[in-house]
Amino acid sequence: MRNLKVIPAIFLVLLSIATLHAQEPTFQDFLDQFPAATLPYTFDATKLQDQIETRSIGKVKRLGWEFYQFLPELERSAQFSSKPVHPEPVAVFETDEFYAVLYNVARGLTRGTKTYSISVFEKDGAYIGTHFVAGVNAQNLTVATIDEHLKASVLEYQISWENEFRYNGAPNNKVNNLILKDSQEFELTTPGNPDPVEWTARSTPRELEMSADIAAAKMK
Numbered sequence: 187m188r189n190l191k192v193i194p195a196i197f198l199v200l201l202s203i204a205t206l207h208a209q210e211p212t213f214q215d216f217l218d219q220f221p222a223a224t225l226p227y228t229f230d231a232t233k234l235q236d237q238i239e240t241r242s243i244g245k246v247k248r249l250g251w252e253f254y255q256f257l258p259e260l261e262r263s264a265q266f267s268s269k270p271v272h273p274e275p276v277a278v279f280e281t282d283e284f285y286a287v288l289y290n291v292a293r294g295l296t297r298g299t300k301t302y303s304i305s306v307f308e309k310d311g312a313y314i315g316t317h318f319v320a321g322v323n324a325q326n327l328t329v330a331t332i333d334e335h336l337k338a339s340v341l342e343y344q345i346s347w348e349n350e351f352r353y354n355g356a357p358n359n360k361v362n363n364l365i366l367k368d369s370q371e372f373e374l375t376t377p378g379n380p381d382p383v384e385w386t387a388r389s390t391p392r393e394l395e396m397s398a399d400i401a402a403a404k405m406k
Contacts, residue, residue, distance in 0.1 A: 213311035216256045219249055220278035220287050225336075227279065227288075229329040231343075231364070234300060234322040238345070241298035241356045249273040249289065257305055259316040260291075276302065279336070284308060284375060286336055288319075298356065299323045306336060306374050315378035324351050327364060336374040342367045 249272075254260055260271055274290040286306045302320040307313055319330040319338050322345075330340040343364035345351075351359065372378075 211252050213256065213307070216253045217278050217285060217287070219253055220275040220289070223277035223279055223288075225279050225281070225334045226331055227277065228331040229302070229320040231327060231329045234320070234327055234329065235345075235361050235364070237300060238298045238322045238324065238327070239356060239359070239361055246274045246290075249275050256307075256311075256313070257287075257289075257316070258313060259303070259305065279332075281334070281336060284314070284336060286332075286374060290321075304332070304338075304374055315374075315376055317372065317374050317378040319374075324356075326367070332374065338370075338372055338374055340370045340372075342369070 249257075254273075257273065260273065271291055276288040276290055279286045279288070284306050285308075286304050288302060288304045291301045291303060300321045301318065303316050304319050305313070305316040317338065318328075319332065319340060320328050322328070325345055326342060327345055328340060328342045330338045332338050344367050345361055346363040346365055347354070348360045348362045
């Protein structure tokens with residue numbers, strides 16, 4: 187009699203495991219979370235400037251936690267902030283050899299700021315790397331153009347406010363000028379660095395190796 191009771195219990199456990207496995211998202215499920223877009227793709231500096239001036243906040247789609255496994259650099263990026271990460275899907279691009287997904291890494295309730303990263307994958311879903319490509323905060327504005335070969339041309343500007351932002355903030359304040367600080371070009375089909383351009387020059391080779399190691403470990 188006891189054995190008859192055990193058999194249904196084992197069956198239920200196996201059924202639960204099979205159900206969980208069936209719900210595991212695929213790489214295609216992950217790609218489907220992003221609106222399709224075409225290359226070349228250019229960020230609009232005016233829109234980013236308006237975002238930091240008005241500090242508007244609206245309801246946006248957040249990437250489901252079950253898809254975080256496809257973005258291994260989120261773990262490393264989180265080391266730079268104690269605030270939770272809530273990726274916002276922006277676009278997916280397809281070339282003959284690669285898929286690339288663009289997303290905003292929104293942190294906490296910070297209003298007005300944007301941090302756009304792009305992660306590149308081989309067609310079978312193998313992760314290649316992540317790069318920071320655009321964004322805005324009270325001090326800096328970064329824009330990029332991404333061409334058909336997934337090469338990014340990035341411009342970083344220092345924001346000059348009509349009234350000192352540190353003392354006056356954004357309300358009733360305007361951006362007076364954008365001062366070019368740096369320009370870079372890089373291939374997005376390399377392991378990369380997901381940190382903002384202003385941090386990239388400070389990264390040591392060992393830090394970049396650690397980034398690649400974490401990405402490889404997460405994909406095993």
